[in-house]
Amino acid sequence: MDWLDYLVHFTNRENRLETARKISVLLNAEDLIIFLKDPELNVLLPGIGFPQTLPGSKSWQSFLKSSEDVIYKGHVPYRDETCPAVAVRGVDGAIAVLIGGCPGDKDLALLTKILNITAPLLKQEQLAHLAESRSMHSARLAEKAERLTITLDATRQSLMEVIKENSDLLQLTKQQNNELAAANEELRASHEEVMAGLEELHEANQKLLSINADLDNFIYTASHDLKAPISNIEGLMIAMMRNLSPESRQAPVIQKLSGLITHSIERFKRTINDLTQITKIQKEGLGEDLSQVDLSQVISEVSADLVYQIEQANAIIDLELNNCPSIHFSAKNARSIVYNLLSNAIKYRSPERRLKIRISCYFEGEHQVLSIEDNGLGLDLSNEDKIYSMFKRLHDHVEGSGIGLYIVKKIIENAKGKIVVHSKLNEGSTFLVYFKSHNSSLK
Amino acid sequence: MKRLKAVLLIDDDETTNIINEMLITEMDVTEKLFQARNGKEAIDLLQGLLKQPAHFPELILLDVNMPVMDGFAFLEAYQEMDFPGKSSLKIVMLTTSLNPKDIEQAKNAGVTNYLTKPLLEETLYNILEEHIR
Numbered sequence: 001m002d003w004l005d006y007l008v009h010f011t012n013r014e015n016r017l018e019t020a021r022k023i024s025v026l027l028n029a030e031d032l033i034i035f036l037k038d039p040e041l042n043v044l045l046p047g048i049g050f051p052q053t054l055p056g057s058k059s060w061q062s063f064l065k066s067s068e069d070v071i072y073k074g075h076v077p078y079r080d081e082t083c084p085a086v087a088v089r090g091v092d093g094a095i096a097v098l099i100g101g102c103p104g105d106k107d108l109a110l111l112t113k114i115l116n117i118t119a120p121l122l123k124q125e126q127l128a129h130l131a132e133s134r135s136m137h138s139a140r141l142a143e144k145a146e147r148l149t150i151t152l153d154a155t156r157q158s159l160m161e162v163i164k165e166n167s168d169l170l171q172l173t174k175q176q177n178n179e180l181a182a183a184n185e186e187l188r189a190s191h192e193e194v195m196a197g198l199e200e201l202h203e204a205n206q207k208l209l210s211i212n213a214d215l216d217n218f219i220y221t222a223s224h225d226l227k228a229p230i231s232n233i234e235g236l237m238i239a240m241m242r243n244l245s246p247e248s249r250q251a252p253v254i255q256k257l258s259g260l261i262t263h264s265i266e267r268f269k270r271t272i273n274d275l276t277q278i279t280k281i282q283k284e285g286l287g288e289d290l291s292q293v294d295l296s297q298v299i300s301e302v303s304a305d306l307v308y309q310i311e312q313a314n315a316i317i318d319l320e321l322n323n324c325p326s327i328h329f330s331a332k333n334a335r336s337i338v339y340n341l342l343s344n345a346i347k348y349r350s351p352e353r354r355l356k357i358r359i360s361c362y363f364e365g366e367h368q369v370l371s372i373e374d375n376g377l378g379l380d381l382s383n384e385d386k387i388y389s390m391f392k393r394l395h396d397h398v399e400g401s402g403i404g405l406y407i408v409k410k411i412i413e414n415a416k417g418k419i420v421v422h423s424k425l426n427e428g429s430t431f432l433v434y435f436k437s438h439n440s441s442l443k
Numbered sequence: 444m445k446r447l448k449a450v451l452l453i454d455d456d457e458t459t460n461i462i463n464e465m466l467i468t469e470m471d472v473t474e475k476l477f478q479a480r481n482g483k484e485a486i487d488l489l490q491g492l493l494k495q496p497a498h499f500p501e502l503i504l505l506d507v508n509m510p511v512m513d514g515f516a517f518l519e520a521y522q523e524m525d526f527p528g529k530s531s532l533k534i535v536m537l538t539t540s541l542n543p544k545d546i547e548q549a550k551n552a553g554v555t556n557y558l559t560k561p562l563l564e565e566t567l568y569n570i571l572e573e574h575i576r
Contacts, residue, residue, distance in 0.1 A: 239462055
């Protein structure tokens with residue numbers, strides 16, 4: 001093959017490796033590697049050859065550094081053995097290295113000729129490649145830098161915000177801490193005060209409990225011990241009347257006196273019974289017989305019990321029991337409430353008009369309300385508290401002990417309910433009893 | 444109505460005993476009338492009378508609140524006693540207070556009637572009619 005053929009083939013990129021292999025065979029070498037010098041970086045880059053056989057670019061670089069100015073002939077480490085090698089220098093720092101053979105001077109001249117002509121072409125390609133890879137690299141770098149910048153900016157922004165927030169928070173926290181400390185101090189002081197107050201309250205409570213117990217005991221004993229002599233007086237009165245002669249017994253003055261004595265005895269006994277009842281209510285609290293009580297049934301029963309009084313008064317009783325619920329209550333106490341309110345309505349009727357009583361129920365918030373409305377005498381509510389006082393009677397023309405409303409109020413308040421009255425003198429009264437709802441339901 | 448062999452009044456209240464004694468004497472319903480001021484005295488009296496069946500009480504009027512031995516303690520002690528004709532003896536409790544719990548307890552202890560003081564002629568008459576005739 002003529003060297004010109006090699007040259008032609010060398011200018012063709014596709015045949016270049018094959019041509020290089022042929023040249024190395026021609027020159028009795030195993031490998032042919034052509035290095036070109038990067039003018040900017042001043043390093044030698046492999047431009048052509050069999051790069052896969054290079055044991056390591058670093059040692060080649062150092063080998064070439066020492067040999068680039070001379071035509072080197074000697075041995076180099078290659079493929080785990082030491083091989084003969086020749087370095088040929090061309091123009092512009094182009095160097096061809098032949099490994100594994102020792103070509104003659106004529107061959108080397110041929111190689112130098114080819115190298116000198118092809119080197120600028122190879123170099124151009126190498127430089128273009130380098131430039132391309134550099135520009136790609138810098139584009140990637142720029143892109144990366146831009147991304148990093150954006151990320152950094154965002155991070156910095158967030159960081160600034162966080163710092164600002166933190167500093168605000170810190171400021172706020174400091175302020176709050178100060179306030180908290182002050183509040184704590186206040187709290188501690190008031191806690192101490194409360195504890196002292198509680199202690200006092202506890203003592204006062206103990207005293208009250210003791211006084212209450214004494215009072216209960218007193219009332220119980222008094223009522224019991226009063227019963228015995230009044231029963232005796234009653235018995236003695238009967239015995240005395242029995243022992244009078246029929247004439248004396250019939251005498252008007254005796255009749256009148258004995259009637260008054262009997263009446264006084266009755267009143268005395270009733271008062272003692274009332275006292276006993278109050279003590280019981282105080283002691284029992286909610287009542288002992290708590291159960292589901294059908295309010296409409298209680299109302300019907302009490303109305304039936306009072307039928308005589310209702311007839312006497314010629315009263316119109318209007319029972320609207322549709323909404324009257326079943327309540328969780330003491331049956332006895334529920335009866336007592338209805339009895340007292342209904343019998344009061346009958347007792348305190350107006351002589352000027354026919355008595356009308358309306359009993360109904362409705363719901364209001366968490367309460368079931370029993371309403372007993374009459375068109376009777378009415379009450380002066382300027383002393384509302386008085387109407388619920390023990391033994392306080394606002395009307396004295398009718399028989400009564402003044403205990404009924406006291407008992408009603410006591411019972412309903414013990415059961416966490418309340419009683420409310422609306423009234424106008426000479427028009428009538430409405431008593432509203434608020435039963436606290438438990439799990440009761442509409443009937 | 445037949446007359447009773449004897450009646451026993453158990454009460455610490457002297458006046459009550461006087462009233463009841465007057466009433467029973469006037470009604471003339473018994474041969475004999477005994478009195479005891481508490482449950483203990485009554486038990487002792489009844490023990491002594493076991494030997495004289497002709498004068499053994501057929502009716503007892505019993506108070507509840509008494510010193511030494513009260514009405515309920517008396518009933519317990521009485522339930523321990525055993526003598527012929529015990530079932531024909533009627534016990535009527537006579538007290539000032541009508542406590543439902545006391546009434547229940549009295550019924551369980553075999554009391555025939557539970558009355559509030561004072562004892563009235565009509566009431567006593569009814570009891571005698573109902574239980575003793």
